[in-house]
Structure formats: structure tokens, C-alpha cells
Amino acid sequence: MAEVELLLLRHGIAEPRGLGLEDGNRALTAEGRQRTRLICRRAGALGLKSPVLVSSPLLRASQTAELAVEAGLAPSFTCHDGLSPGADPWPLLQQLSGQGQGETPRRWMLVGHEPDLGVLACRLLAAPPGAVALKKAGLAMLRWDQILSPSAPIPSGQARLVLLLTPRILTVS
Numbered sequence: 001m002a003e004v005e006l007l008l009l010r011h012g013i014a015e016p017r018g019l020g021l022e023d024g025n026r027a028l029t030a031e032g033r034q035r036t037r038l039i040c041r042r043a044g045a046l047g048l049k050s051p052v053l054v055s056s057p058l059l060r061a062s063q064t065a066e067l068a069v070e071a072g073l074a075p076s077f078t079c080h081d082g083l084s085p086g087a088d089p090w091p092l093l094q095q096l097s098g099q100g101q102g103e104t105p106r107r108w109m110l111v112g113h114e115p116d117l118g119v120l121a122c123r124l125l126a127a128p129p130g131a132v133a134l135k136k137a138g139l140a141m142l143r144w145d146q147i148l149s150p151s152a153p154i155p156s157g158q159a160r161l162v163l164l165l166t167p168r169i170l171t172v173s
Contacts (some may be wrong), residue, residue, distance in 0.1 A: 056085070058131060065079075140164045
């Protein structure tokens with residue numbers, strides 16, 4: 001049975017709320033792009049690459065995914081509504097589990113938002129809500145042994161937290 005590795009990348013620093021922009025149209029700031037680019041390069045140097053990258057369709061997340069692809073973390077990316085704020089990402093994970101049966105380990109990268117990515121991590125770890133939270137452009141990696149089937153429930157408590165990297169750790173020279 002192949003291990004599954006899930007990389008969770010929170011979007012970078014974005015324009016603040018309340019500037020008359022719809023939430024989905026908030027872009028990364030210049031600082032957010034610069035920091036996210038650096039973090040993605042450092043993550044690549046650590047070997048945190050994935051053949052599959054899926055992003056929230058919101059602008060700040062898709063811009064983060066673009067920077068991840070630019071840094072070589074994935075060959076390309078797609079957007080999925082299951083990574084939108086407040087959405088349920090579980091159907092996406094079930095869909096991904098049906099792809100790439102020969103890969104060992106099977107690794108996927110998701111780019112999204114807080115608290116949603118942290119909630120997903122907590123569900124997989126059977127940790128209390130709030131136990132895992134990603135800073136902007138932060139990265140986590142979870143690993144578990146179970147291959148997911150389309151009807152499988154979330155494998156609560158079967159995942160292990162392998163990495164939790166803050167932007168500060170990844171940007172230290």
C-alpha cells in the first residue's frame with residue numbers, strides 16, 4: 001500500500017479586506033509575491049515538489065499556485081471550488097486518490113486558505129480544531145498509509161504531521 005503525502009500551502013500576503021474588492025478578487029501584494037516566491041524556491045530546494053497542484057480559484061491562491069509552478073514545485077496547476085473558503089475539500093481528495101495509481105509515494109499539493117487548510121489537517125490528524133494553523137505562505141505536509149476510495153470517510157487520526165513550516169523558517173538566509 002502506497003503512502004499518501006499531502007502538502008498544504010496557504011496563499012501569500014494579499015490585499016486587505018474592505019478596499020471595495022470582492023474577496024475572490026483580492027490579489028497578492030508586492031511583498032506577498034516576493035515572500036511567496038522566496039518560500040516556494042526554498043520549498044523546492046527541500047524537495048517539497050508534487051506532480052499534482054490544485055488551488056482555490058480565488059485570485060490570491062491562484063497567484064500563489066502560479067509562483068509555486070514558477071519555482072518548480074509542480075509542473076502546472078488546476079483550480080477547484082472545493083478549496084474555496086468554507087468549502088469541503090474532501091471530495092477533491094477522493095478524486096485525487098483515483099489518479100496516479102503507480103506513484104509511490106503519492107503526493108498532492110493544495111493551495112488554499114485559513115482556517116480551511118488547518119481544519120482539514122486537524123481532521124486528518126484527529127487533532128482539536130485550531131491545533132494546526134498555517135501562516136500566510138506557510139506550508140505543512142501530512143502523510144498517511146491509507147489509499148482513499150471514492151466512498152471512504154476522512155481517515156481521521158491516520159495522518160501524521162511531517163512538516164509545519166512558517167514563512168519565517170523558510171525565509172531565513
